[in-house]
Amino acid sequence: MSEPTIVHRLADFADDARQRGVGVALRDDAARRLLDVLGNSLAAQPSAAAAAVRSVVSEWGGRPMATAIGLPGRYPAASAALLGGTLAHASDFDDTHLPSVLHPSATVVPAALAVAEAVGANGAALLDAIAVGVEIAVRVGMAGYDAKLGNSVFFERGLHATAICGALGGAAAAGMLAGLDAPRIGHALGIAASMGSGLLEANRTGGTVKRVHCGWAAHAAVTAAELARHGLTGPPTVFEGRFGLLQAFCGDLAVPERIVDGLGVEWELPGVFFKPYPCNHFTHAGIDAALRLRARGVTAEDVVKLTLGAPTPVLRTIGEPVEAKRRPESGYNAAFSGPYTVAAALIGGGGLGLFHEDFTDAAARDPRRLALAATVECVPDTRCDEIFPHQFPAVLTAELRDGRTLTERVEVNRGGPGNPLSATELALKFRLNAAGTLSAKRADALAEIIYTTAELENLHTLFEPLHTPRCRSTTSQRRPAVTTRTESAGTT
Template structure:
């Protein structure tokens, strides 16, 4: 009987040798473009501090120039490039989400794969297969942590950042495939990576910029795990299910074995990963949808109070502690505030509803309205969560009139996926913050014809 990492290694080796279905390749192409667009927008962010800090740190390390840091064009060792690009990918909280695990799988896996592919000169189809396998492993690990009785991921219940923990293993799979690891080598890379994943999510609640670097560190650790396996380091074959393994260490031994490997290679969890229309924490999206639906139907000056009903488990992230959420510490912290994002959607918004420009600074009018937003648990939203993100918004005006709007699946979610046009708009707006139009179109064309990373990444620099 093979162990879980051996099954994942067999799956990944099969993806490299036999390829992945056309629908999966097409899906991954879009995810690579989404990550590149998010990275470019983050690189151009004037108030960003996490990515520049990471870039300054890796400049100290030096090493072999193997891969490109997106935007800057700095040539770095592959693990360092993965660290920078993974940080950029997650810095704006605009990255894709898998449900019900509530993971952001592309942000750690794509940067790791791009760095390894560029370092090894791998072709475009090899890159896409590696991303597909890495994201699938990441999502499966997240699915194994979802407890139906709790209607939540046990990672999140314990304050752990599932994306950075599971993403480290997904990144190791993707990088290991591109470094040419054998099936045993891939199993070893997974065993090594299981000792490297980390991340706690208190920054979602009370601030700090470390969360922006979580996906960068996962990408960095995944590439390092693959390199260490390539050089002969080995990992325990029972690293996931063992008495002192991954599931025991992180989840107290509770996990869904069927979700982990059932239908692996036939039913793709990757295809259930959805895109974000707004650059904010995903739990805020249904409230934003409700606010956008009501915007323009009243004078904001007439608002007496606002009640937002959301799933009970998300209150800890977007509503508590209240004093921090109604007066966020920074524009980035505001992205994790239900009161502020509702106020922003009621008072303005651009792009696909709310844009990066809405979080360029903390707006006094929005802060004043956020003070009048109360967040409560909504039974219907709680029942739906986390299969979809739902909310109800009730706005009471000074004259006594009550306006209400409910959504059972936020825009971009399983019931309302973004269109191809929406995704194209998102990418071009994001990339346009850092690149001229002709460079953007060259990047789109290269991605769509499945160009290798060595051709894609130089196009993320504004000039040759």
Template sequence: MTRTPAQQLAALAAKAARTGLPDELRTDMAGRVVDLIGNSLAALGEEPARIVSTVVRAWGGAAHSTAIGMRARVPAPSAALVNGTLAHSLDFDDTHLPSVLHPSAAVIPAALAVAEEVGARGSALLDAAIVGVEVTCRLGLAGYDPVAGNSVFFDRGQHATSICGAVGAAVAAGMLRGLDEEGLTSAIGIACSMGSGVIEANRTGGTVKRVHCGWAAHSGVVAADLARHGLTGPPTVLEGRFGFLRAFCGDRADVSRLTEGLGDHWETPGVFFKPYPCNHFTHAGIDAALRLRAEGVDPRRIVALTLGVPAPVVHTIGEPYEEKVRPESGYHSAFSGPFTVASALLGGGGLGVFHEDFTDKAAADPARLALAAKCRVVADPRCSALFPLRFPAVLTAELADGTRRTVEALTNRGGPDNPLSRDELTAKFMLNSTISTSREKAERVAESAWALRTAPRVDALVDSLAAALL
């Protein structure tokens, strides 16, 4: 009998749990764990993290897993909720193209919470996270419409990250729980009833989006636990008449993307790291602005800026125009093409622009707002042709003397064609983590995360993470 897509994904997961995955995949995932923990430590002061931690503390429960920023351990689903919220709160988490989702922020918190509870090897944590991210990305690819050049999920106002991430998180948690192929198929089937998230907050405000990855991670752990205790899910849950893809994407889904090259081709290593803590669509514009600045362009001499981007990107970082040139908060400024370009031209910190550029104070800075008001975001045909395999930008500055300077940023930093090195990832981690802890303690966390490939248990990582905040 032909296996359904859910059964084929479950078979891959079960095999990976038994035999392990190649070292190069584990090394890549160790870097993603480093990146995610740094992003999480940087987000501890954010209001959504405080709210979620307060709720989790009130829930109580068995002391099994570490929730970053909380002294007492909590149940694994609760830890996944807190850590997934932290991981996505600053929009600094990695991005898969062309699905345009953030897989690690939902999957790694779920895997880490369960790995700590069961005392898993470091390599088992990495393998579970690799497969969970792979499942998440393939679900996102199945919902990508190549004709429209955009995600069907996003076209319908759905947050693919949280919807697909819940399923990937369930697979990762199920692997660490020791589920067999049948149990993993049910975990997928159960999680497909749990993923949710609408993306309206990107347009008009609200902080709920920051919890989306936390809820996806929480749902994944719960789905795996329910499957472990005998709850079942439909094996045709992904492609069926009333299944996941038809429910979320209608007749625009491509079921073949779920299993094409499965086990031979891995999407996971190609997931883009973020060098800047803002919406990924803004990054190439930042790169271009930084190059203009390095070439000696004086922001005071700029009379107009034109930021050319892929056509589907305009509505995210350029509209509504009034809200993008005057963002209502630091968080919303991270989704503004004009504001991020202005910030890169006027200074920027860390790796080019950093967290200090996306505070409420920075969002109200008259100099940044004045420069942002000179910037128009338009569709550029060259950029549209490369999207969504890349998020390119072309930035043109018109100067007071009548001259024009144009910079093309067609290959994003952090992707497979322009990767961040281990040293650059560690530098990003240190800048992030030292917001909340000392440099010495942060270094121990980074060392423990990079060492996961050979660690007999994940204890060294979670212990160093807990100690970092004492």
């Protein structure tokens, strides 16, 4: 008898979790992912990408099966997942796994939510599916991580691993909730491997298509599970094969065995980082360093020059092209700018340090922020290179008008296992994210429901507040979810 292939082992893992559950601790972690995704999704409703997807989903119509956040009625599960995944990723506020550099929940959670509602699953089944889907997504991402390169091969080739791997994790989650057995979950994975895609060029030079990557991956995930249910099949060697996913996307640098090493025993899920700031994760340590300088009394007017040291691979995203990063053309582009985010943090932002109001088009044109950003030079840092991508570190040096030079080095990212967000901070993030669409009372009630998802036999109370929340007007700008400013937030 031949050895089971990787997809067979993943399918058995998912099927076992479907039948036996993943346990209380992992369900609790999955509930936190659910809370984070739904908060991010509510906040992202005004984005132009969400408006485009809402229009498409409305035009498609179809069988009423699942909630499409912010729209009345229900839509086909794949359509609901398309909108949900777009919203989850649109503000770049979604969780991150290192060193794979994936944002797994933004695809897995929307796909799982759509199918769970469509089939009438209970809360425990939903959380089990989320846990397994995230685990599979990041394990596939780790198979494309090259230790010598110190980076994801997907990323080096300009491929959005989040969308590619997320489609697979989402397909497993969707298959579990749809009641597929192990062989058909395997086929769902094999089918989804032909569907995930995404290019990262928009990170460098503009365009809003990246906001839809996780939506399309969630759409693909649900579709793959539905096709598997109706008899479509995928290749048994979809991961390790000569023309399989890893060889196609990563070539000989891929390590397929990482997908199943310790599978079911060693879980990656609890180590996935929550984001405290709604911007590219590579900018976060620089933000933290700027917040520390601010806590030491440094103001924008004190600064002659700022030098932002970062891992060499990161500079392509947050530091190049130089002038485009110093003067981002929009709020969305500002979220991928090292100079802008450092300037915004030093001047002062909202939420947990920076928040949505710091990434509007108007904020990106603020003369004071741009003047400070113009003083920022982004450079490679040897120590940061040694740590990356297990953390996304930074070192910020300020040359001041009084002749002093102050330096802050941040080597452990806020929101991860080494510097976690507290339950209070996660709840605050959700409340602030929901503030523009739900009343404080409804937001707190929804958070309580989410934290007790494992106990829900019927998910109606979870979905009801999402049908037609009070949505802010849709524009091309990223309008603030709240106007609260927390002057001391973010110091560590």
